[in-house]
Amino acid sequence: MSVLPYKDKNEGxxxxxxxxxxxISKKYDLLNHxxxxxxxxxxxxxxxxxxxxxxxxxxxxxxxxxxxxAIEALALHPDKVVGVDISAGMxxxxxxxxxxxxLDHLIELQMGxxxxxxxxxxxxxxxxxxxxxxNFENLEKGLAxxxxxxxxxxxxVIVEFSKPKKFPMKxxxxxxxxxxxxxxxxxxxxxxxxxxxLPESVQAFPDGNDFLEILRKVGFKNTKCKELTFGISxxxxxxx
Ligand SMILES: C[S@@+](CC[C@H](N)C(=O)[O-])C[C@H]1O[C@@H](n2cnc3c(N)ncnc32)[C@H](O)[C@@H]1O
Numbered sequence: 001m002s003v004l005p006y007k008d009k010n011e012g013x014x015x016x017x018x019x020x021x022x023x024i025s026k027k028y029d030l031l032n033h034x035x036x037x038x039x040x041x042x043x044x045x046x047x048x049x050x051x052x053x054x055x056x057x058x059x060x061x062x063x064x065x066x067x068x069x070a071i072e073a074l075a076l077h078p079d080k081v082v083g084v085d086i087s088a089g090m091x092x093x094x095x096x097x098x099x100x101x102x103l104d105h106l107i108e109l110q111m112g113x114x115x116x117x118x119x120x121x122x123x124x125x126x127x128x129x130x131x132x133x134x135n136f137e138n139l140e141k142g143l144a145x146x147x148x149x150x151x152x153x154x155x156x157v158i159v160e161f162s163k164p165k166k167f168p169m170k171x172x173x174x175x176x177x178x179x180x181x182x183x184x185x186x187x188x189x190x191x192x193x194x195x196x197x198l199p200e201s202v203q204a205f206p207d208g209n210d211f212l213e214i215l216r217k218v219g220f221k222n223t224k225c226k227e228l229t230f231g232i233s234x235x236x237x238x239x240x
C-alpha cells in the first residue's frame with residue numbers, strides 16, 4: 001500500500017503529490033532548511049561530490065522541485081543541467097530562483113514525469129534525484145526510466161530519507177519526525193497533510209539494502225549506499 005498525502009481524496013498518488021507540492025511550493029525552501037537545521041544543504045553537496053571524478057557534462061535532475069540539487073550540480077561544471085518535475089508550482093519557484101541567481105543559461109527546468117521521461121535513451125551523463133524517489137507513484141517504473149535515459153557507464157546519485165537504526169538517534173528522530181516536524185510544517189505551510197505525509201512516507205519507503213535491491217532489479221550495477229548523519233538520509237549510487 002502506498003502512502004498518500006490526502007487520505008480523504010480519491011486521486012492517485014501522482015496527482016496528490018503534485019497538488020501537495022503546488023500548495024507548499026512558496027514555503028518549501030524555508031521549511032526544508034529550518035526543519036533540517038540546514039543539514040539538507042550539506043547532504044546535497046556530499047552527494048554531488050561523488051560525481052566529481054566523472055565530470056558529467058549533461059545532467060538530468062529528476063523531481064527537481066525548486067532546483068536546489070540542480071544548482072548544487074553546477075559545482076561539477078557541466079555544460080547543462082535539465083531539471084524535471086510534475087509540480088508547476090515548484091518549477092515556478094525554481095525558475096524564479098535560478099533567474100535571480102543568473103543561472104538560467106546553465107539550468108533548464110521542464111515539466112516532466114519520472115515515469116514517462118520525454119528523452120531518448122542513453123542521453124545523460126548523470127541522472128540525479130534528491131528527496132524525490134519516495135514520492136514516485138511507481139518506484140520501479142521511475143527508476144527504470146532513469147536507467148533508460150542514462151548513458152552506458154553513467155551514474156545515478158539518489159539522496160533520500162532513511163531510518164536511523166541505532167539508539168538513541170532512532171528514538172530522537174522518531175520523536176522529532178512524528179511530533180515536532182508535522183506541527184511546524186503545518187503552521188508554516190498551512191497544508192494540513194504535507195508534513196504528516198513526510199514521516200509516514202519515509203516509514204513506508206525501502207531504505208539501505210532494500211533500496212539497492214530495487215536499483216539492481218531495474219538494471220543498475222555497482223550499487224552502493226552511504227549513510228548520512230546517523231542514517232537520517234542515505235545516498236544511493238548506481239551505474240549503467
Ligand atoms: C521533496 S521535493 C524535492 C525537491 C528537490 N529535489 C530538493 O531536493 O529540494 C520532491 C519533488 O518530487 C516531485 N515529484 C514527485 N513525483 C514525481 C514524478 N513522478 N516525476 C517528477 N517529479 C516528481 C514533486 O513534485 C516535488 O517537487
